Amino acid sequence: MSTTLTSLDLKGLSCPLPIIKTAQALKLLPSGSLVEVLATDPGSVPDFTAWCRSTGNTLVDQEDQDGVFRFVIRKR
Amino acid sequence: MQARRSRAGRASAGRRSRRSRQTRGLEALRETRGPDEERGRKLVIFAWSGDLDRVWATLILATSGAAMGMQTTVFFTFWGLFPLVKNDVRITGDNWMQKMLSLMDRGGTEHLKLSKMHFAGVGPRMIKRLAKDHKVASPTELLEMARDMGVNLVPCQMTMDLMGLKREDLVEGLQEPAGATTALLEAQDAITLFI
Numbered sequence: 001m002s003t004t005l006t007s008l009d010l011k012g013l014s015c016p017l018p019i020i021k022t023a024q025a026l027k028l029l030p031s032g033s034l035v036e037v038l039a040t041d042p043g044s045v046p047d048f049t050a051w052c053r054s055t056g057n058t059l060v061d062q063e064d065q066d067g068v069f070r071f072v073i074r075k076r
Numbered sequence: 077m078q079a080r081r082s083r084a085g086r087a088s089a090g091r092r093s094r095r096s097r098q099t100r101g102l103e104a105l106r107e108t109r110g111p112d113e114e115r116g117r118k119l120v121i122f123a124w125s126g127d128l129d130r131v132w133a134t135l136i137l138a139t140s141g142a143a144m145g146m147q148t149t150v151f152f153t154f155w156g157l158f159p160l161v162k163n164d165v166r167i168t169g170d171n172w173m174q175k176m177l178s179l180m181d182r183g184g185t186e187h188l189k190l191s192k193m194h195f196a197g198v199g200p201r202m203i204k205r206l207a208k209d210h211k212v213a214s215p216t217e218l219l220e221m222a223r224d225m226g227v228n229l230v231p232c233q234m235t236m237d238l239m240g241l242k243r244e245d246l247v248e249g250l251q252e253p254a255g256a257t258t259a260l261l262e263a264q265d266a267i268t269l270f271i
Binding site: 022 | 139144145211221225
């Protein structure tokens, strides 16, 4: 399993761009890759949870730091 | 009487066992199938409206569906076909009626009108500015993204004939024009939206 962390800065983007940019980035990565996503859209919190559930990717970590939402996703 | 009752009893027992088989079947399917193969993994949108606010919704849902790994198809029909006209194409159609139509209702994602608060074009300008400030992707960008993400964009053949729109008037990367039967067939096992 890959341990390198790809980081995506999607701060400022609105729905549905954070999900779409993440989906596009994940497509290029091998299974098991870890991706860190930074977003400021509050809607991205429920959206990433739902998206991970529907795509089978794992939401490893999610935290909120000063209005920036950080998600760590492992590609299935 | 007795025989009928026992038949009825057998029938209901049969129904029960069928039902439990079905339940087991669904559970078994859920266990064996990955998330991508579950039911509802297809999205079909009938894009009937050419209004900016509705086209926006269509394209946001289509790109999101594709991002979720859903097999996504958008059928563009009637007024919904005009957003597919190239932004630099001004007049379309063969006869004066079709030409008038394109003059009064210019096609292209850059020239769409709002369904309400249009105010002779002031409304869309304000909405587009707000969208830019809030980094919301424009319909033009979303249409490109949808195409790049493999969303099937299908123009309606009948509308093309009716409105006098030709393949060269429409943006690149569309599927072959199709009819209502193709659309309904594709929609049979999909989540369907009419926008």
